[in-house]
Amino acid sequence: MxxxxxxxxxxxxxxxxxxxxxxxxxxxxxxxxxxxxxxxxxxxxxxxxxxxxxxxxxxxxxxxxxxxxxxxxxxxxxxxxxxxxxxxxxxxxxxxxxxxxxxxxxxxxxxxxxxxxxxxxxxxxxxxxxxxxxxxxxxxxxxxxxxxxxxxxxxxxxxxxxxxxxxxxxxxxxxxxxxxxxxxxxxxxSVPPSPAPPKGEKPQPVYKDRPYVAISLLNLVLVLHVPLIDVALPLWIVGRTEAPPWVLSVMFIINTLAVVAFQVRVARGVTGLTSAARYVVRGALLLGASCVVFAFSGSGGSAWSAVLLLVAAAVVQTMGEMVQMAGTWEISFGLAPDGKHGQYQAFFGTGLTVAEIVGPLALTGLLVYWGTPGWILLGGLFVAAGLATTPVVRWGERALAARDAASGTRTLGVSDDTLVKD
Incomplete structure (x- = not known):
C-alpha cells in the first residue's frame, strides 16, 4: 500500500x-x-x-x-x-x-x-x-x-x-x-448497526472494560498538552518569561504546520498494538523533555534567549504530540470490540473533554503559580503515563483475546507480525 x-x-x-x-x-x-x-x-x-x-x-x-x-x-x-x-x-x-x-x-x-x-x-x-x-x-x-x-x-x-x-x-x-x-x-x-444482544444476555458497557478504562485514563493525562498550548502557555510567556507575546503565534504555527506536513509520515511506524505502545512511550518522553525546556525559558536572561527556548520546546512538544497521538489512535481502535466503536470512541474521547474542562485551571495553578517545579512535575506525569501504557495494552490484548475466544469473533486489533509489509 x-x-x-x-x-x-x-x-x-x-x-x-x-x-x-x-x-x-x-x-x-x-x-x-x-x-x-x-x-x-x-x-x-x-x-x-x-x-x-x-x-x-x-x-x-x-x-x-x-x-x-x-x-x-x-x-x-x-x-x-x-x-x-x-x-x-x-x-x-x-x-x-x-x-x-x-x-x-x-x-x-x-x-x-x-x-x-x-x-x-x-x-x-x-x-x-x-x-x-x-x-x-x-x-x-x-x-x-x-x-x-x-x-x-x-x-x-x-x-x-x-x-x-x-x-x-x-x-x-x-x-x-x-x-x-x-x-x-x-x-x-453505510455501516450496518450492531445487532442487539441475544435475549437474556446483558451487554457489557465500556465502563466494565477495565483495561480500556485504564488506557483512557492514561490518555487523559497525555492530552493535557492541548490546554497547555491553549491556556497555560500564554500566561506562562507573559507572566514568567522575558519573551514577547508574539512568540505564541510562532509556536502555534509550528505546531499546526508540522502536523499537516509530518503526521502521516510519523504514523507509518505504527503497525499494531505493540508498536503503538512503543510510540506512546516515545511520545511521552518527548512531551516530558519539552516540559524541561519550557521550564528553562523562565529562568531569566534576554528576550531572545527565552524566544529560542520556547521555540525549541514547541518543536519537541509537537514531535511528542505527533508520536503519542499516532500510538493512541491505534490503541483506541485496536482494543475496542467490533460493533461497539461508537460507544468506545465516545468514552476514549471523554479524556480530551475532561482535559479541556479541568486542564486550564489545573495547569494554570501548576505552571504559572508554581513555576519550574510545576513544569518538572507535569513532565514526570507525561512520562509516567507513557511508561504505564505498555503493560495496560498487554492487559487489554489478553482481555480482548479472552472475549474473542468466548464469542468466536475477531476484533479490529491487528498484531504487528500479521501485517503484510509494503
Whole structure:
C-alpha cells in the first residue's frame, strides 16, 4: 500500500474532505468566539467561562450513551445527524443575546461536536481496512489541522475588521461548514448497526472494560498538552518569561504546520498494538523533555534567549504530540470490540473533554503559580503515563483475546507480525 498525504480514494478521502470542511469553520470560530460572545452577544467573561464549562460537562455526561445509540442505529446516520445539530447550534449563536440561551446553544454544540466526532471515528472503523486505520487517521488529523489553519486565517481577517457583521459572517461560515460536511459524510457507505444482544444476555458497557478504562485514563493525562498550548502557555510567556507575546503565534504555527506536513509520515511506524505502545512511550518522553525546556525559558536572561527556548520546546512538544497521538489512535481502535466503536470512541474521547474542562485551571495553578517545579512535575506525569501504557495494552490484548475466544469473533486489533509489509 502506497502511503502519502492524500488518503486512498473512496471512503477515506471522503472522510478527509468532511474533516477539512468542518474544521475550517471551527478554526474561524475558535479565533473569534471570545470576542463575539463578549462584544456582540453581550456576555461577561465570567458568563462565557461558566457557560462553556456547563456545556462541555453536559457533553461529557451524555457522550457514551449517545455513542452506544450510534452503534445501534448506524454510525453514518448518527454522524450526519450530529453534524447537522452542530450546524444548527452554531447558527443559533447568531440570535443568542442572553446567558440561558447561550448555555442551551453551547450545550447542543458541545454534545453535537463531541458525539459527531466519535460517530465519525466509528464510521472510519467500519469502512476502512484494518491495516489502513492508523494511516487514514493520521491523514484525518492532518486535514484537521489544515482546516483549523485556514479557518484561523479567515478568523484573523474578521478580527482585522472587528465589526459586528464580520463576526456574524464567521459564525455563519462555521454553521455552513458543518452542514456541508454532513452532506459529504452522507456519501460514505453505510455501516450496518450492531445487532442487539441475544435475549437474556446483558451487554457489557465500556465502563466494565477495565483495561480500556485504564488506557483512557492514561490518555487523559497525555492530552493535557492541548490546554497547555491553549491556556497555560500564554500566561506562562507573559507572566514568567522575558519573551514577547508574539512568540505564541510562532509556536502555534509550528505546531499546526508540522502536523499537516509530518503526521502521516510519523504514523507509518505504527503497525499494531505493540508498536503503538512503543510510540506512546516515545511520545511521552518527548512531551516530558519539552516540559524541561519550557521550564528553562523562565529562568531569566534576554528576550531572545527565552524566544529560542520556547521555540525549541514547541518543536519537541509537537514531535511528542505527533508520536503519542499516532500510538493512541491505534490503541483506541485496536482494543475496542467490533460493533461497539461508537460507544468506545465516545468514552476514549471523554479524556480530551475532561482535559479541556479541568486542564486550564489545573495547569494554570501548576505552571504559572508554581513555576519550574510545576513544569518538572507535569513532565514526570507525561512520562509516567507513557511508561504505564505498555503493560495496560498487554492487559487489554489478553482481555480482548479472552472475549474473542468466548464469542468466536475477531476484533479490529491487528498484531504487528500479521501485517503484510509494503
Amino acid at each position: 502506497k502511503k502519502s498525504f492524500v488518503p486512498p480514494s473512496g471512503p477515506p478521502r471522503t472522510l478527509a474532505v468532511a474533516q477539512l470542511i468542518s474544521r475550517t469553520g471551527d478554526g474561524a470560530y475558535y479565533v473569534t468566539a471570545a470576542l463575539f460572545f463578549t462584544t456582540v452577544a453581550g456576555l461577561s467573561p465570567g458568563q462565557l467561562g461558566l457557560g462553556l464549562t456547563i456545556a462541555w460537562t453536559v457533553a461529557l455526561v451524555v457522550g457514551v450513551p449517545l455513542g452506544h445509540l450510534a452503534d445501534r442505529t448506524g454510525v453514518r446516520r448518527s454522524a450526519v445527524v450530529f453534524f447537522v445539530c452542530a450546524s444548527l447550534a452554531v447558527g443559533s449563536y447568531l440570535f443568542v443575546r442572553s446567558f440561558p440561551l447561550f448555555v442551551l446553544s453551547a450545550s447542543l454544540y458541545a454534545v453535537a461536536q463531541r458525539s459527531g466526532s466519535a460517530a465519525q471515528q466509528a464510521l472510519l472503523a467500519g469502512v476502512v481496512p484494518k491495516e489502513q486505520i492508523t494511516h487514514v487517521r493520521a491523514v484525518l488529523q492532518a486535514s484537521y489541522n489544515a482546516g483549523l489553519s485556514v479557518g484561523a486565517a479567515l478568523g484573523g481577517i474578521v478580527l482585522l475588521f472587528d465589526t459586528r457583521g464580520a463576526y456574524l459572517a464567521a459564525f455563519a461560515l462555521n454553521s455552513a461548514a458543518f452542514a456541508v460536511a454532513a452532506f459529504v459524510l452522507w456519501r460514505v457507505p
